[in-house]
Amino acid sequence: MSETSPEEARRIAQGARDRVHFEEEALALADQVYRVARGVSRNKEEAEDLMQETYARAFRSWESFTPGTNLRAWLLRILTNLNIDRGRRAQRTPDQQPLEEGDYFLYNRLESTSGESDEERILERLSQDHVAEALAAVPHDFRDVLVLVDIGEFSYAEAAQILDIPIGTVMSRLHRGRRILKQQLAELAVEAG
Amino acid sequence: MSEVDPCDWCEEVLQPYLDRDLNETDVKKVKTHLAGCSWCEKRFKFETDLRRLVRQAAVEPMEPELKAKLAALRLEL
Numbered sequence: 001m002s003e004t005s006p007e008e009a010r011r012i013a014q015g016a017r018d019r020v021h022f023e024e025e026a027l028a029l030a031d032q033v034y035r036v037a038r039g040v041s042r043n044k045e046e047a048e049d050l051m052q053e054t055y056a057r058a059f060r061s062w063e064s065f066t067p068g069t070n071l072r073a074w075l076l077r078i079l080t081n082l083n084i085d086r087g088r089r090a091q092r093t094p095d096q097q098p099l100e101e102g103d104y105f106l107y108n109r110l111e112s113t114s115g116e117s118d119e120e121r122i123l124e125r126l127s128q129d130h131v132a133e134a135l136a137a138v139p140h141d142f143r144d145v146l147v148l149v150d151i152g153e154f155s156y157a158e159a160a161q162i163l164d165i166p167i168g169t170v171m172s173r174l175h176r177g178r179r180i181l182k183q184q185l186a187e188l189a190v191e192a193g
Numbered sequence: 194m195s196e197v198d199p200c201d202w203c204e205e206v207l208q209p210y211l212d213r214d215l216n217e218t219d220v221k222k223v224k225t226h227l228a229g230c231s232w233c234e235k236r237f238k239f240e241t242d243l244r245r246l247v248r249q250a251a252v253e254p255m256e257p258e259l260k261a262k263l264a265a266l267r268l269e270l
Contacts, residue, residue, distance in 0.1 A: 019268065023267045027267075035252075038251040039247075039250060044253075048256070051259060052266065055263045055266050056266045059268055060268070126246060128249055128250055128252070131246050131247060131250040132250045135247065149212050151250075151251045153213075156209075171208070171209070174212070175208060181243075185243075
């Protein structure tokens with residue numbers, strides 16, 4: 001056995017401490033990361049798998065994280081990349097149906113079928129499952145942005161960094177994603193009516 | 194230069210406003226307009242509710258078993 005110099009021993013010990021510290025910080029963020037995982041996944045099982053893959057990769061590549069930067073954003077960058085790699089590309093392409101009514105779509109449609117104008121009641125008709133179902137129907141490019149901003153509460157700039165896309169793209173995908181979401185919700189609400 | 198319709202302007206900034214990505218000056222302008230315009234106020238309330246609904250889609254907490262599984266993924270010392 002070769003002798004380890006005191007300096008070398010200190011370096012190794014320091015590295016181990018840094019790693020443990022990193023792992024603890026990452027695990028402390030797991031609840032927040034899970035909410036995003038749940039939002040971008042079709043179901044709980046998929047979200048749980050995604051979490052395990054994300055954390056396994058994060059622990060393996062902990063040295064590429066720059067201390068002092070946003071760890072939650074770093075973890076979510078791994079998560080969203082893994083999620084894209086998982087072949088969600090197979091999902092159907094964005095709905096090409098024209099949405100001329102734009103942002104008023106859900107509003108108008110629900111108002112015309114319910115005969116009342118109390119939006120609160122309109123949204124009350126939708127359960128958590130309805131929303132999850134509607135979200136799952138939003139193509140992933142749009143859904144990722146929506147989930148990061150609405151559920152992860154990231155700014156446009158942070159979402160852009162996580163997904164490695166320009167801020168303008170974040171804004172347009174968000175806009176488009178919400179339109180698709182509203183359309184899906186409108187259909188579900190009318191069915192649930 | 195023609196004057197921009199305040200309701201059109203409000204609709205345009207609705208997204209960054211609700212996503213906490215609008216500058217302070219414009220936030221103040223939006224608030225002033227909303228206080229005096231029931232149509233835009235209704236629109237904003239609806240969009241706010243929609244965002245809340247999306248957040249609620251992800252409220253169920255992580256199972257304790259998953260937490261344990263994640264902790265088990267830590268590298269050996």
